[in-house]
Amino acid sequence: MSHTDKLGNFTSEDAPDYGDVLQCMRCGFCLPTCPTFALTGRERSSPRGRVALARAVAEQKLEFTESVREEAFFCLDCRACTTACPSGVRAGEVMEVCRSQAHQFFPPKHVGKTFRAFILQKMLTNPDLLETSMLPARLYQKLGIQWLVRHSQLLKLGPEWVAKAEGMMPELYPPLRPQLPDVVPAVGEQRGRVAFFLGCIMTLMYPEVSRQTVRALTHQGFEVVTPKEQKCCGAPHLTEGDRSTTRSLAQHNLDLFMALDVDAIVTDCAGCGAALKEYEELLEEAGKHDQLAAFRGKIKDVSEFLAEQGLRTDGLQPVEKVVTYHEPCHLCHAQGVSKQPRDLIRAIPGIDYRELNEASWCCGSAATFSLKYTGESQQILDRKLDNVKATGAELLVTANPGCHLQLAWGLKQAGMTQRVVHITELLGMATPD
Amino acid sequence: MISKTATQHLIDKLGAANVACEKEDLLVLGYDSTPGIHHLPEVAVFPTTTEGVLAAMEIAQHEGLPIVPRGSGTGLSGGSVPVKGGMVLCLNRMNRIREIDEENLTATVEAGVVTLDLFNAVAGKGLFYPPDPGSQKISTLGGNVMEDAGGLRGLKYGVTRDYVMALECVLPDGSILTTGGKSVKDVAGYSFKDLLVGSEGTLGIITEITVKLIPPPKDKRTFLAYFNDVRTAGEAVSKIIAAKIIPSTMEIMDKATINCVEDYVKIGLPRQMAALLLIEVDGHPAMVEEEALGVKTILEQVKAAEIHVAKSAEEAGSLAAARRTALSALARVRPTTLLEDATVPRSRLAETFAEIERLTAKYGLTVGTFGHAGDGNLHPTVLCDERNSDEMHRAHAFYDDLYDQVLAWGGTVSGEHGIGLAKKEYLARQIGAGGVKVMKRIKRAFDPKGILNPGKIFVDDDPCTEAHIEEGFRVSH
Numbered sequence: 065m066s067h068t069d070k071l072g073n074f075t076s077e078d079a080p081d082y083g084d085v086l087q088c089m090r091c092g093f094c095l096p097t098c099p100t101f102a103l104t105g106r107e108r109s110s111p112r113g114r115v116a117l118a119r120a121v122a123e124q125k126l127e128f129t130e131s132v133r134e135e136a137f138f139c140l141d142c143r144a145c146t147t148a149c150p151s152g153v154r155a156g157e158v159m160e161v162c163r164s165q166a167h168q169f170f171p172p173k174h175v176g177k178t179f180r181a182f183i184l185q186k187m188l189t190n191p192d193l194l195e196t197s198m199l200p201a202r203l204y205q206k207l208g209i210q211w212l213v214r215h216s217q218l219l220k221l222g223p224e225w226v227a228k229a230e231g232m233m234p235e236l237y238p239p240l241r242p243q244l245p246d247v248v249p250a251v252g253e254q255r256g257r258v259a260f261f262l263g264c265i266m267t268l269m270y271p272e273v274s275r276q277t278v279r280a281l282t283h284q285g286f287e288v289v290t291p292k293e294q295k296c297c298g299a300p301h302l303t304e305g306d307r308s309t310t311r312s313l314a315q316h317n318l319d320l321f322m323a324l325d326v327d328a329i330v331t332d333c334a335g336c337g338a339a340l341k342e343y344e345e346l347l348e349e350a351g352k353h354d355q356l357a358a359f360r361g362k363i364k365d366v367s368e369f370l371a372e373q374g375l376r377t378d379g380l381q382p383v384e385k386v387v388t389y390h391e392p393c394h395l396c397h398a399q400g401v402s403k404q405p406r407d408l409i410r411a412i413p414g415i416d417y418r419e420l421n422e423a424s425w426c427c428g429s430a431a432t433f434s435l436k437y438t439g440e441s442q443q444i445l446d447r448k449l450d451n452v453k454a455t456g457a458e459l460l461v462t463a464n465p466g467c468h469l470q471l472a473w474g475l476k477q478a479g480m481t482q483r484v485v486h487i488t489e490l491l492g493m494a495t496p497d
Numbered sequence: 498m499i500s501k502t503a504t505q506h507l508i509d510k511l512g513a514a515n516v517a518c519e520k521e522d523l524l525v526l527g528y529d530s531t532p533g534i535h536h537l538p539e540v541a542v543f544p545t546t547t548e549g550v551l552a553a554m555e556i557a558q559h560e561g562l563p564i565v566p567r568g569s570g571t572g573l574s575g576g577s578v579p580v581k582g583g584m585v586l587c588l589n590r591m592n593r594i595r596e597i598d599e600e601n602l603t604a605t606v607e608a609g610v611v612t613l614d615l616f617n618a619v620a621g622k623g624l625f626y627p628p629d630p631g632s633q634k635i636s637t638l639g640g641n642v643m644e645d646a647g648g649l650r651g652l653k654y655g656v657t658r659d660y661v662m663a664l665e666c667v668l669p670d671g672s673i674l675t676t677g678g679k680s681v682k683d684v685a686g687y688s689f690k691d692l693l694v695g696s697e698g699t700l701g702i703i704t705e706i707t708v709k710l711i712p713p714p715k716d717k718r719t720f721l722a723y724f725n726d727v728r729t730a731g732e733a734v735s736k737i738i739a740a741k742i743i744p745s746t747m748e749i750m751d752k753a754t755i756n757c758v759e760d761y762v763k764i765g766l767p768r769q770m771a772a773l774l775l776i777e778v779d780g781h782p783a784m785v786e787e788e789a790l791g792v793k794t795i796l797e798q799v800k801a802a803e804i805h806v807a808k809s810a811e812e813a814g815s816l817a818a819a820r821r822t823a824l825s826a827l828a829r830v831r832p833t834t835l836l837e838d839a840t841v842p843r844s845r846l847a848e849t850f851a852e853i854e855r856l857t858a859k860y861g862l863t864v865g866t867f868g869h870a871g872d873g874n875l876h877p878t879v880l881c882d883e884r885n886s887d888e889m890h891r892a893h894a895f896y897d898d899l900y901d902q903v904l905a906w907g908g909t910v911s912g913e914h915g916i917g918l919a920k921k922e923y924l925a926r927q928i929g930a931g932g933v934k935v936m937k938r939i940k941r942a943f944d945p946k947g948i949l950n951p952g953k954i955f956v957d958d959d960p961c962t963e964a965h966i967e968e969g970f971r972v973s974h
Contacts, residue, residue: 087828089824089833091635091824092530092570093634096634105589105590107525107526116524116525125524131519131521149825150758150824151828
């Protein structure tokens with residue numbers, strides 16, 4: 065994605081590459097895989113249509129209009145179309161760049177702008193601030209205010225997304241990052257040394273999940289190094305179209321992790337993993353191709369890593385559960401990691417694994433999509449829940465906090481009894497103390 | 498420009514959700530999968546019933562708007578591109594399977610049903626709908642009928658036309674014509690349904706289709722054979738046919754195609770080989786056994802470099818799926834993929850490959866060839882860049898020469914993609930001025946005012962000029 069030449073009606077900063085949009089030969093293989101096309105039946109809400117809109121802007125047949133902006137944000141960025149595209153078109157990435165364009169063409173109003181800048185540039189770039197900011201939320205739960213709010217009519221007064229956001233919040237524990245030792249030694253025979261990339265949502269919302277990730281890794285024979293200075297991976301900035309903050313975060317994390325002597329950089333957040341794997345492209349203009357390629361080669365999702373290394377099953381306790389697996393888009397489509405989590409689940413003794421129909425179809429979470437488009441998100445979620453119900457599973461395994469929040473919330477709303485667990489929590493159940 | 502009143506009228510009749518007039522909607526309904534052709538319609542409608550189609554057509558008539566039907570926009574000859582503007586009539590929201598008649602072995606569907614959805618629905622009842630165009634996951638039955646789509650199984654099972662038993666269509670005069678039925682035999686008068694199949698939306702708008710179903714084959718065997726040169730592969734195909742073996746599938750991919758497909762599917766296709774054949778024989782187990790032996794013997798005789806047999810139905814399925822991605826995968830190499838649809842009598846196959854090789858060298862182009870070798874239906878695809886006018890010139894010269902030779906051999910300019918916009922000038926070369934005249938008289942009988950999909954199939958009465966069309970693609974003058 066070029067930063068220099070101006071392409072058609074795009075601005076010169078973070079515009080799509082013309083070659084990337086020309087690549088689409090409009091065969092339509094993406095159409096049956098696109099959740100927003102399935103929902104609307106509108107070509108412009110399909111990957112082929114979205115790329116065609118970007119091409120029209122590039123060819124000056126269309127201005128960057130409000131509708132183009134709308135389609136850029138209505139895209140779930142689930143990347144199912146990337147998996148489906150024989151020609152190698154990456155419609156999701158084209159739309160990410162269009163989001164950046166959208167902010168240039170339609171600068172947010174003053175309050176919105178300040179708020180957005182505050183969240184993206186101040187909060188998310190500063191782990192300490194983020195952690196402190198969660199304190200009120202924890203107190204809100206601990207002091208019984210949550211109970212009060214939920215039992216009053218208060219939530220019905222605000223916009224729909226406020227009620228949903230409040231309802232989605234899991235039970236909060238203190239953030240993991242400050243608690244986690246810098247180095248946790250391997251248990252048993254050591255097989256290697258890995259760095260742990262601890263995502264913001266993981267440390268804030270799911271600290272107990274990441275605790276299990278570290279525990280599983282160490283029991284599998286890996287020494288785990290967690291540098292405290294790590295920052296947000298930049299995924300929220302990418303999806304919101306703030307590419308310049310992403311680049312500075314990327315540079316920080318790259319320098320920090322490349323200074324460590326580790327075999328791999330492991331994460332348990334599919335969204336972070338996908339963003340970290342994109343650093344190579346994001347920072348390509350800065351040169352240093354060898355370093356970028358080396359970094360890219362080290363980034364592993366935890367299930368990808370453990371499947372590669374081979375799960376040490378001796379000593380694992382049987383988990384007698386009926387289990388199914390929902391594939392996070394950012395794992396299967398963005399990273400191409402699809403077989404490994406299933407292999408891992410099947411390797412755990414005692415598990416009755418049931419394949420989920422449309423396992424790689426988005427759950428409707430998609431970063432802030434679930435709050436911006438609550439109705440559409442619900443329809444996508446319902447499709448997922450119907451498929452979950454059909455499996456008869458007791459545990460719904462996934463590997464990404466966004467999916468986790470959305471699925472847990474959906475199951476609760478639908479009165480379904482399945483519990484959502486991260487794949488490392490499942491592994492944690494099998495791992496002896 | 499369509500008037501505000503007419504738009505409102507359409508909204509009243511069809512509902513606001515089924516009428517699109519924003520530029521962003523129209524822009525993305527003005528193309529199909531044919532490279533370089535694009536045109537803005539003035540309005541797009543998504544009727545959900547035959548009455549809705551009728552209402553939309555009446556309003557279009559009143560406004561003098563051309564009417565262009567569209568399914569999923571996967572056509573390869575520009576058939577659904579609204580080159581003269583007007584109304585795009587999208588049929589993909591008419592997607593109900595009305596009936597699967599297990600006594601008469603037929604299925605009746607609305608025009609917008611996706612081909613694979615029908616296949617799966619009838620398979621669930623132990624029946625088989627064979628036509629399987631490459632885009633079967635996306636394409637609609639209506640589009641398949643309008644272009645008379647073929648597919649991988651065409652060799653043994655035939656093409657869409659061979660399965661159409663009845664059609665319901667709306668004519669420009671506002672009448673609803675039902676032609677054909679569930680009777681296996683029917684010679685009552687002219688066969689309108691056969692005229693409508695492959696008419697590319699120029700005679701009527703098809704709203705409902707009844708197709709023939711057959712029992713599925715009980716057994717099948719899938720071969721993958723690799724060759725050190727393309728001509729040997731062509732020879733193998735001719736010999737198999739000459740041995741009176743009709744496989745259900747006999748597909749070819751050349752080296753360029755193999756590599757592009759492998760880049761995408763990563764199933765271990767042989768990158769260094771000049772060609773591969775995907776051959777499937779099916780039917781009664783005893784017959785499959787016998788034919789498989791025959792195929793294997795011939796492959797050994799012609800000295801195929803390697804012969805593999807698919808170990809499971811899944812493996813066979815993944816090979817067919819890989820083949821279906823060939824055209825799209827070729828688009829990885831260069832931005833523009835100019836695909837053709839030349840079809841020759843099968844005995845000419847090896848010579849056709851030689852001719853493609855010769856012309857590729859003559860015009861200095863990159864060409865990937867794949868196709869339904871068993872049908873003599875090849876898809877030589879020039880991989881080029883529409884921004885390079887010199888290259889586009891050479892590409893067009895390549896096809897000109899190729900078609901001259903194909904016609905000299907008694908072949909056809911389109912095996913399964915239709916004429917549309919892309920091949921108008923070649924049609925006249927093939928069927929002559931007399932043939933075109935008769936076709937036009939038929940067109941006038943159905944559509945005297947010429948409002949249905951104007952600018953398609955025929956060279957003259959083509960007021961659309963080059964200015965209407967994006968640069969880089971051959972249009973008729």
